[in-house]
Amino acid sequence: MANDIPDAPKRVIFGLSMKLITMIIAMIMVVEVLIYLPSVANFRINWMDDRVHIAGVAAQVIETVPDTMDLTPTMIGKLLSSAEAEALVVRTEGQSQLIERPDVPMPVAAYAADTRERAPLDLIAGALEILFFGSNRTMRVIGVPMDSQDVVVEVLINEALLRQELLIYSRNIFWLSLLVASFTSFAIFLFLNGLLVRPISRLTSNMVAFRQNPDDANKIIVPSDRRDEVGVAERELAAMETNIFTLLKQKQHLADLGLAVAKINHDLRNTLGAAQLLSDQVANLDDPHVQRLAPRLVNTLDRAINFCQSVLDYGRHKAVPPKFERVDLRALLDESATEAAVRMHPEIDWRNQVPDNVIIRVDPDQIARVFTNLFKNAREALEVQHRQDGERPWVAVELETTPDQLRLTVEDNGPGLSPRAKDNLFRAFEGSGRAGGTGLGLAIAKELAEAHGGTLAYVDVQKGTKFEISLPR
Template identity: 45%
Template sequence: MSDRETQDAVGDAGQAPPRSVPLARGLSTKLLMLTVLFVMMAEVLIFLPSVANFKLRWLEERLGTAAAVSVVLVQDDSESLPRTLQDDVLAALGAKAVAVRNGGVSRLLVIAEMPPQVDEHVDLAGSGPIDAMSGALDTLFFGGDRIIRVFGTVGESDTEFELVIPDKRLRAAMLVYSRNVALLSLVISLFTATLVYAAIDRIMIRPIRAMTSSMLAFARSPDDPRRVIAPENRDDEIGVAERELAGMQGQLQRTLAEQKHLADLGLAVSKINHDMRNILASAQLLSDRLSGVRDPSVQAVAPKLLRALDRAVSYSEGVLAYGRTQDPPPSRRRLRLRQLVDEVGDLLGVEAAIGIEFVNAVEADMEVDADSDQLFRVLTNLARNAIEAMAGDEDAAVVRRLTISAERTGSVSRIQVTDTGPGLPQKARENLFAAFRGSARSGGTGLGLAIAHELVRAHGGTLELVESIGGRTVFAVTIPDQPVRLDEARGLRRPA
């Protein structure tokens, strides 16, 4: 893609998302603001019953004072009190009238000016929480020029006292109380938000910020081992996330290294491919001359040598670089498997290997539906791995035998490659078909099993490790016959 196309693509998709988060939109700022908001909402829920209780206590104090004055007025006969003294009593209470009810009889003790109507009746003993909160809010927002009648008993006395009082002073006191509660709530909210912010920032935000920075740094230089995050020793979700991120980054680095190795390997093979083809062509010319020699031993070896060179030329022309080139789809034919296995043994020279016995246990009439060259490569890779595993045993008494057998069940062919080697190590079994990781010996690449696995899968079959213990390792290649297309089968049956 050219620079112009890249710019157009970016322009069509809009601006790229930022790779860093401004502080104003960061999680820390959002956390602080949400904590303050939620604490203030909680304070509002506390404020409603609190201001309602303040109103009732304020009225209760006034009624208690009026009750104390009423006792004196009842004993001294309030009707004989001078008017100025009555006004002083009412002014001290901030009330319009004071009355007492005892034994069902109500008596007005002091009165300054009877208001034309009473706007609210408050029963200190019988006010429910809902009524108290709604009345407090009504006084707080709409009061100031209303008259309230307050009544109830004081202490353990059965005498009921009544007080008619304007709500102006009550509203003023409630406003002061509300202001104080609001300021206190704000201080509590900020203090709580600071503590919550500091705790969560230390426990969550900082590790998340560290993981974000690590991912951005890793994206800039994924091949640098220093970019892999160092997980903290934590057993919570953040610790699990850090360890998983470190594992994924490490795995990605290994994968990138393997891909680079494969790319370098493919480049090297492509450079030597031309020279290799020339060398093989010269070898073919020499082998053609051998076919004219009348020596029986030469006549027996020459055809095998020609077939081996033909396969080598074919592989070279395909640039055999694992992971860089794709093998062509298998060209499947009916093959005599025993003959193909004999060719594998001749190519590997197993018979010449000291102390290693090669057994072709395939029945003479066994046929398999497969690509000849690709199946040959599969069996060669499996057999070569088995020979290398057994060649490390120096004890002459140890049995070293490589056996290739096969059986057919319906339309499925199953080929087994069995050796008496030491078995695969644990690491090789865990990365069985992974290139550069599935090798059973030091210095190996593990490409043989990886190539064989891909070729078998191309046939629609499977390659599996059946058994691997000391003295017996079995690989099984399962290849089904290619299915018959119904339209072609019907075409064959259609009369001319």
């Protein structure tokens, strides 16, 4: 059934984790941009305020110079350089004073920027306009110096100076924002990874694994104790997978029963017909021959009853997922051999070669049924065998361990299986190795082994019968 399921999808490179961390970084960068816009506008207006203030101080210095002294070009150049200005105008009480370099013609301002107008959107637009479209134009910055409310200063400044400062500021803000976004996103990612990504990845991995092999009860997810939506999803997924597992097993049982209807009709009619003939003969006999025919009648009826009972038991068998727990393997084998009447049998030797203290994690009831069916089949084969080699009958169990599996072999020195039984092994109603058998024991044993994530296989040997059970460690 599992082989008909298509291959699992390949793991995508740009998965949930990568999408999450990318989204976090993008959102943080968007927030940083929203913070950056008023920040760069504030930087621009502060820069211009500083130039106006320095220009105002320069104007005060000029006013303090006595009238008998003339300002030299060198002194004027230093004053203008302190304000990074090409020229400045000081207006007080209706009077204007122009300060410019005598040896350099005064440039013509391309536009004016009044620092007294501080509308937020206008400040942002002005900063972006200089940042993206600024050049070597001359701008006229108008403002009021600090502590000089009656003085208005106009400063002619090369726009390239402000643009250079804005570029440096923007670059620093970008790297700082990227650093903050990286650390913040990483911290948020670690939190969300443990809270959401890893549980969701566990859910998706389990769904893929269960889809590939729904007959393996090991693939049913074990829900956590979380009480949030993830916990609800885990518990609902576990319930759904359990229902699917049960329905698949019941479907297989119903299919096997449907195929067996014709055989049940035929065998049951012949068996009960023979019983009826024998009972008629017994009813007409009044001599001691009744004692000879009565056992045959009883045996025939027993076969019919046992056959019907086996079919009913198989139909009522429920595919319940295993409840795993730690079990002592050697003790479990001894108990199963005792239940199958192999251990302490007067004519059969029981050889349990599994070491002590081997602990496995299985459902003890279901695995015990597997061993009991195998041991019972071996006992029945040995009891009907007429040995001529003088060797005492025995049933042996051996253990072989690998890093991934535990391999148990159940072997006897009986007559072995017939070719017909080997061809139909593990098939209900067809794989019986003895006359009158139904083959249900091996079919159920194989089903239980597979429910544990293991296998049950027949090993062809020259003498006797040998089965191998593989269970995951």
